[in-house]
Amino acid sequence: MPMTMTEKILARASGRTAVGPGDNVWVNVDVLMTHDVCGPGTIGIFKREFGKDAKVWDPEKVVIIPDHYIFTRDQKCHRNVDILRDFVREQGIPHYYDVGGKNYKGVCHIALAQEGHTRPGEVLFGTDSHTCTAGAFNQFATGIGNTDAAFILGTGKLLVKVPPTMRFEFEGAFPPYVLAKDVILHIIGDIGVDGGTYKAMEFVGEAVRGLTMEERMTLCNMVIEGGGKNGVLEADDVTLDYVRARTGKAFEPVAADPGASHVFHRRYDASAIEPTVATPHSPDNKATAHALRDVRLTRAYIGSCTGGKITDFINAARIMRGRRVTVDTFLVPATTEISQGLHTETVGGETLAAIFEAAGCQLSPDASCAACLGGPKDTFGRINGPEVCISTTNRNFPGRMGSKEGQVYLASPYTVAASAVTGRITDPREFLS
Amino acid sequence: MSASSVIRGPVFVVGDNIDTDQIIPAQYLTLVPTIPEEYEKLGSYALIGLPDGQGRFVPEGAAKTPYAIVIAGRNFGCGSSREHAPIALGAAGAQAVVAESYARIFFRNCVATGELYPVESPVRLVEAFQTGDEAEIDLDASAITNLRTGQRLALNALGDARPVIDAGGLFAYARATGMISQPAS
Numbered sequence: 001m002p003m004t005m006t007e008k009i010l011a012r013a014s015g016r017t018a019v020g021p022g023d024n025v026w027v028n029v030d031v032l033m034t035h036d037v038c039g040p041g042t043i044g045i046f047k048r049e050f051g052k053d054a055k056v057w058d059p060e061k062v063v064i065i066p067d068h069y070i071f072t073r074d075q076k077c078h079r080n081v082d083i084l085r086d087f088v089r090e091q092g093i094p095h096y097y098d099v100g101g102k103n104y105k106g107v108c109h110i111a112l113a114q115e116g117h118t119r120p121g122e123v124l125f126g127t128d129s130h131t132c133t134a135g136a137f138n139q140f141a142t143g144i145g146n147t148d149a150a151f152i153l154g155t156g157k158l159l160v161k162v163p164p165t166m167r168f169e170f171e172g173a174f175p176p177y178v179l180a181k182d183v184i185l186h187i188i189g190d191i192g193v194d195g196g197t198y199k200a201m202e203f204v205g206e207a208v209r210g211l212t213m214e215e216r217m218t219l220c221n222m223v224i225e226g227g228g229k230n231g232v233l234e235a236d237d238v239t240l241d242y243v244r245a246r247t248g249k250a251f252e253p254v255a256a257d258p259g260a261s262h263v264f265h266r267r268y269d270a271s272a273i274e275p276t277v278a279t280p281h282s283p284d285n286k287a288t289a290h291a292l293r294d295v296r297l298t299r300a301y302i303g304s305c306t307g308g309k310i311t312d313f314i315n316a317a318r319i320m321r322g323r324r325v326t327v328d329t330f331l332v333p334a335t336t337e338i339s340q341g342l343h344t345e346t347v348g349g350e351t352l353a354a355i356f357e358a359a360g361c362q363l364s365p366d367a368s369c370a371a372c373l374g375g376p377k378d379t380f381g382r383i384n385g386p387e388v389c390i391s392t393t394n395r396n397f398p399g400r401m402g403s404k405e406g407q408v409y410l411a412s413p414y415t416v417a418a419s420a421v422t423g424r425i426t427d428p429r430e431f432l433s
Numbered sequence: 434m435s436a437s438s439v440i441r442g443p444v445f446v447v448g449d450n451i452d453t454d455q456i457i458p459a460q461y462l463t464l465v466p467t468i469p470e471e472y473e474k475l476g477s478y479a480l481i482g483l484p485d486g487q488g489r490f491v492p493e494g495a496a497k498t499p500y501a502i503v504i505a506g507r508n509f510g511c512g513s514s515r516e517h518a519p520i521a522l523g524a525a526g527a528q529a530v531v532a533e534s535y536a537r538i539f540f541r542n543c544v545a546t547g548e549l550y551p552v553e554s555p556v557r558l559v560e561a562f563q564t565g566d567e568a569e570i571d572l573d574a575s576a577i578t579n580l581r582t583g584q585r586l587a588l589n590a591l592g593d594a595r596p597v598i599d600a601g602g603l604f605a606y607a608r609a610t611g612m613i614s615q616p617a618s
Contacts, residue, residue: 037462041516044467049604049613069463076463083465129514129538143538145516146466147545147603193450194508198537227511229537282450373459373513395512397452399482400459 002257038127106367116247189286196228207270303332307392442501476524510539523548547602
C-alpha cells in the first residue's frame with residue numbers, strides 16, 4: 001500500500017515496512033520536549049512509577065524548555081522551574097534552556113526549531129498541544145499529557161494510532177497581503193474546530209512550497225485548533241537549509257508514495273485567500289478582516305509560538321513603520337534570538353525595535369508565552385478586564401488571555417498591525433500598496 | 434476509579450467545544466498534580482473558566498463537586514494538552530463525562546490518568562438533561578438513564594479504554610497486566 005508522509009514516519013519509527021490508518025503501533029521516540037507547566041507533573045509521575053532513582057531512557061533525547069510562567073512574582077512558578085533544574089542535574093540532561101541566564105530561549109516550539117531539535121523524518125512528542133508546529137519540518141510531532149510523557153521518559157516508546165491523512169493543496173501563489181495565519185484560519189473555518197480530530201493534516205502545493213520556514217511553522221502550529229493530531233509538510237531546500245544550519249545530526253526526510261490515499265482532499269486557489277479573522281470565542285468563527293471593519297478595539301497583541309517569530313515582527317513593522325498605534329499594543333518576542341533580531345533586522349533602513357518604539361508599542365524585554373494563555377495576574381499584556389483585543393496568537397476561547405470579560409479576535413501580523421494603527425479591525429490592504 | 438459498572442448521581446450540563454481553558458484556566462497550571470494538596474486544589478477549580486451565569490461546578494469554598502457526571506456536546510476538552518484538565522474534574526469528584534465527541538488529547542489523558550470515564554454518546558444529550566437531574570450510567574450496558582424523566586439512551590462502548598480506566602490509568606493497567614514489571618515506589 002502506498003503511504004502518506006505521516007504513515008511513512010510512523011512505519012519507520014515502529015520498525016515496520018508499512019502501516020495504515022487505524023493501526024496501533026509502538027513508536028520509538030526521537031525527542032521528548034517538556035516545559036515548566038507540565039514538566040514538574042511529568043517528573044512526579046516518572047518518579048512515582050519508575051522509582052525515585054530511575055534514569056530517563058536517553059538524556060540526549062529529552063529537551064526541557066521553561067517558557068510559560070517565567071517573568072512573574074508567583075512563587076509556585078519559581079518552585080516549578082526549580083523542580084526542572086533538580087531533575088536536569090540529577091539525570092544529566094544536556095538540552096536544558098534555563099531561566100535567568102544566557103542559555104534561556106523562550107517559547108518551546110520556536111526554540112526547538114532554532115536549536116536544531118526539529119528534524120525531518122523523526123518523531124517528536126511534547127507536553128504541549130502546539131508541539132504540532134514541528135510538522136513543518138517533515139516530521140511527526142504531537143502533544144501529549146504528563147502520564148504519556150512520563151511513560152516515554154522511562155521507556156522511550158509510546159503507543160500511537162496511525163491517523164488518516166487530510167490533504168490541503170494550495171495551487172498558485174498566495175497574494176502578498178496574505179500570510180500563513182490567514183491560510184490556517186481559513187482552513188479551520190472550513191473544517192471546524194473538530195474537523196481534523198484524530199487526523200493528520202498535510203499541506204502541499206506550489207503556494208506552500210513558496211513559504212518561509214517560519215510561515216510553514218504557523219501553518220502547522222494551528223492544526224490543533226482544527227482538532228488535528230499532527231500537521232506535516234514536504235521537505236525541500238528551505239527545510240534542509242534551516243535544519244542543517246542548526247544541527248549536525250543526521251536525518252532522513254520522507255516523501256509520500258505516489259497514490260497514497262487521503263480521507264479528505266481539498267484544492268484551494270491560493271490567490272483567492274483573503275485576510276482572515278477568527279471572531280470570539282472560537283478559532284473557527286471565520287470572517288474576513290474587511291467584513292469586521294466596524295469592530296472597535298481596545299488593544300492589540302503580537303506574540304506566541306503562532307505569531308511571535310521574527311518574520312511576524314518584520315511583517316508587523318512593514319505596516320507600522322512611520323505610523324502610530326491608536327490602541328495599547330503589546331509585543332512579545334517568542335525567543336531570545338527573536339528579541340535580539342528586533343535590534344538587527346531592518347525594514348526601510350530602520351530596526352524593528354526603532355519602528356515599534358516610534359509607533360508607540362509596548363515591547364516586552366523578555367521572551368515567553370506571556371499573555372497568549374493568560375497566566376499569572378502580573379503577566380505582560382494579560383487581559384484583566386473587558387478588553388477587545390486583536391491578536392496573532394492561536395486561541396480565543398473565553399478567558400484564554402486572562403479575563404472572561406475579554407474578547408479576542410485572531411488574525412495575521414499584517415491585520416493586527418493595521419488594526420493597531422486604526423483602532424478597528426482593518427484589512428491590511430489599506431496599508432500595503 | 435472503581436471497577437463498578439454503575440455511576441449514579443446528579444449531572445452538570447455544558448455545551449459544545451468546552452475547552453481546557455474553561456475546564457482549568459491557565460493561571461492554575463502552577464499547581465502540580467502529583468503533589469497531593471495541589472491535586473486537591475486543582476479539583477476545587479474544575480470548570481471555573483465557564484462563562485459567568487452557567488453556575489458553579491464546584492461550589493465556592495468547596496473542594497468537591499456535587500455532580501458525579503458532566504453532560505456535554507461536541508468536542509469536549511479541546512485546546513491544550515494539559516493533563517490538569519481531566520485531573521481537575523476527577524479530583525473534584527466527577528466520575529464520568531458523557532459527550533458527543535472529545536478532543537483527542539483530552540480523551541487520551543482521561544484514559545492515561547484513569548481520572549474519569551470519557552463516554553461517547555451517539556446522540557446529542559444536552560437537551561435531554563438539565564443540571565441537577567439525577568442520572569445513572571451503566572458502563573456494562575453502555576446506557577445512560579435520566580432518572581427524572583425516565584429516558585434511557587444508548588452510549589458507545591468504551592472498548593479497550595474501559596479496563597485501563599478501571600485499573601486506575603495507564604501505569605496501573607500496565608502493571609496489572611504484566612506489561613511493566615517494576616513496582617511503583
